[in-house]
């Protein structure tokens with residue numbers, strides 16, 4: 376018996392919600408089933424909702440600050456869940472992971488410098504790089520035997536370009552679903568350290584792990600990795616509190632930390648959101664049991680999707696993720712371009728998925744599905760996809 380409820384479908388339309396209310400500008404209609412945007416259609420853990428309720432009733436929402444128990448909650452969570460305890464002194468604030476990426480770009484690069492990414496990858500990386508005149512340098516992942524791998528030879532080659540100053544690692548990888556192994560991360564870190572680049576390790580998806588797979592924080596793999604790594608973490612994906620705009624950055628190197636902080640101070644971003652602050656603390660201190668049940672439920676959703684495809688749509692495959700709740704579906708057998716596939720899914724199926732082509736090189740022919748929803752909605756989504764594909768088969 377589960378203690379927590381993930382089956383109830385909760386109405387989100389009309390709640391100023393990006394996933395359900397924000398489809399029209401992207402898909403040309405708001406009247407389709409949303410399976411895009413990486414948040415969940417589940418309530419946050421009751422342990423989190425309760426502290427927020429108490430705070431609302433307090434009724435005063437003035438300027439906020441984070442104190443020692445806040446940093447202790449982050450360090451304790453990483454120690455318990457990922458076997459790595461960051462020093463609380465290393466922890467800095469960011470209202471979100473993406474603003475931290477932008478701050479790092481301002482702190483560690485100049486216009487014209489290169490920033491390396493591993494596509495197909497979370498697309499806001501691209502805008503963060505080009506927004507202030509930096510260059511995207513690609514080290515595309517290799518897709519082989521249904522699995523994404525890093526191309527280390529190409530990474531070495533790309534980092535020979537001395538104008539590349541910063542690397543964005545997505546770990547676990549969105550949308551590839553890979554949870555990089557310690558061996559892969561050691562090799563990656565050693566190449567990056569030998570080239571003297573700074574690495575942002577975006578570990579926002581690190582808590583959603585399947586089939587006993589463990590996440591390895593990049594900064595934990597070696598001394599050299601620790602010295603070049605800026606780790607971004609957040610309770611937002613894990614506990615469905617992205618709307619509370621609260622995340623953290625872990626920077627062991629004092630030099631990198633001071634540089635990052637100077638940008639945050641300049642942009643005056645260190646204040647914080649009162650609800651996000653207390654929600655982070657509650658989630659990281661009291662969210663373990665909820666997360667364990669959530670992960671088991673998500674794993675059943677993956678089984679459901681895989682089974683559904685086997686029976687109804689054998690030409691489409693799920694790239695079974697080791698982590699993250701936003702895996703790819705492989706539609707490449709249809710031979711469609713990215714926009715054509717999106718059009719088919721929206722117009723014939725009535726379903727919104729993130730287009731694989733949005734994630735850059737290597738993404739075309741895939742679409743990203745958000746599996747963090749009650750089983751009923753997952754079933755509805757699969758029926759929509761089936762409808763689209765059947766209309767294409769005719």
Ligand SMILES: Cc1ncc(COP(=O)(O)O)c(C=O)c1O
Pocket residue numbers: 413470471472473474497545549577579580609611617622
């Ligand atoms: C890899 C990755 N980084 C960052 C984010 C967003 O972070 P934030 O909302 O904290 O800016 C997402 C959201 O989907 C993501 O997948």
